[in-house]
Amino acid sequence: MSAASPTPDPSIRPADRRVSARIGAIAESATLAVDAKAKALKAAGRPVIGFGAGEPDFPTPGYIVDAAVAACRDPKNHRYTPAGGLPELKAAIAAKTLRDSGWAVEPSQVLVTNGGKQAIYEAFAAILDPGDEVIVPAPYWTTYPESIQLAGGVPVEVVADETTGYKVSVEQLEAARTANTKVLLFVSPSNPTGAVYTRAEVEAVGRWAAEHGLWVLTDEIYEHLVYGDAAFVSLPVAVPELADKCIVVNGVAKTYAMTGWRVGWVIGPQDVVKAAANLQSHATSNVNNVAQVAALAAVSGDLSAVDEMKVAFDRRRRTVVRMLNEIPGVVCPEPQGAFYAYPSVKGLLGKEIRGRRPQTSAELASLILDEAEVAVVPGEAFGTQGYLRLSYALGDDDLVEGVTRLQKLLGEARD
Incomplete structure (x- = not known):
């Protein structure tokens, strides 16, 4: 659909x-x-x-709150900062990404956003032209199709149900692919279902996308919340040949109980990240500096x-x-x-x-x-x-x- x-x-x-x-x-x-x-x-x-x-x-953990309190008193945080994010936070996000998922990226590939929702919209806006189709596995988080349509794209739903653990197959994705397909949205662990794809399933999906030259936007906001024998697998790590057409969105909201702080990020190819940063420079400028300093403390700390x-x-x-x-x-x-x-x-x-x-x-x-x-x-x-x-x-x-x-x-x- x-x-x-x-x-x-x-x-x-x-x-x-x-x-x-x-x-x-x-x-x-x-x-x-x-x-x-x-x-x-x-x-x-x-x-x-x-x-x-x-x-x-x-x-929110106390050491993160303490960092924010100190940041409030520092006059440098009372001024504009680079629209794409504090340089020290972008570097810390790159280091955290290597630590947590094994993906080596440069700070120039990172854009700090006002939460994960802005990251998702700006990523789609940076790569979609009117009429471009995005394959959206359903059940999906409510914001995805709205962001796609706002960016001029067309969401194409591929539905999975409880009989497959809410996971779509490569065969379903292929059946939905058309000449207008540009992007696959891939989310694991999933909101709303809690589904987690295995490494073999992630590799199969990634190889399919790479074979057809598709872009993939993958939301890793729940990367640390997996249970039992399940394991988080980052798509550009599992399928390195996809990295140049892969955009990762993430943030501190779920991992560090920081939903109200509104700090997320986009990681991707430098030209796409630069385009998204240009959009942000006109839409909202820099993310709140105090929240950025708090996020710096979060991603630089351990995962206890x-x-x-x-x-x-x-x-x-x-x-x-x-x-x-x-x-x-x-x-x-x-x-x-x-x-x-x-x-x-x-x-x-x-x-x-x-x-x-x-x-x-x-x-x-x-x-x-x-x-x-x-x-x-x-x-x-x-x-x-x-x-x-x-x-x-x-x-x-x-x-x-x-x-x-x-x-x-x-x-x-x-x-």
Whole structure:
């Protein structure tokens, strides 16, 4: 399935169009919308438990906060700095990339951005022309297709389901490839499913892309959050011949519990990174200097903080999967990475639950919020109807209480 770029209605004169077709076609972030609604209900006194936002419940490690406090007092951080990022941070990101994934890059291949979302948009904007197609495996994170369309591209969805662990095959990718295909989006570990591709699968996908001369944008934001026998494999390391057409986006948000600090980055060929930096110089200029100094402390330090968080995430992962699979009509594969569960609820659709018969996962999510006061994100937000996404990056007690409410409510389903 592909989505054409929006075009203005020619019957309406330009002066009468209040919002451009391009911007008017952008959907609100479903995950942020669910999180905002849950927080608003909690503020109003409702005992809502939110599984919506992909946000660690841990505070940012103290040594990172201390670095930011010191940076606030340094007058040099009160001024403009290079739009592409502090030179010392770009060098540290290059060193961190070699340490963590084995990919040797130069600081000139790094662009520091205002979070991962800006990194994704600017990367697509730098390489896409109108009509260029991007193959997007689904379920996908909500921002990907919106960024592609905003950059003038056309997202082409390739759908995987629970029977394959939410992983697409090379055969599926080849079936979606056309003369207009320019880019493959590749994400492992995945948001929203937690799927992690094996080394053999990463190599197969990379070799396919290289064989057909395609670009690959790979999002490595969850690189450190893998569990059990799963292992993160960086695509340009697994398939070195792809490196000149590979763009990696990443950031500090998930690894260091820094979602609010808004620091991400793009790594890629120098000409593409320079083009993206030119765009950023006009869009936002430099990233907040204090946040950049905090990110420098994060990526320059060890991974002990993330290791501690990962122990908790792993415990919660096993709990949420077990409890969800105890609900008749729910099938939840065990996620191997990130901090999301993506259960199929197709077995519940059409059944009566407290006088209602939800026909879609969106209707089911609405019923769950109304009746159980639990906020989840429906699969429609991620391109696949019939699923729910639950982030297990919340406290153990809230997690158990929230899924217990789901068990009670959904256990009432009747034909």
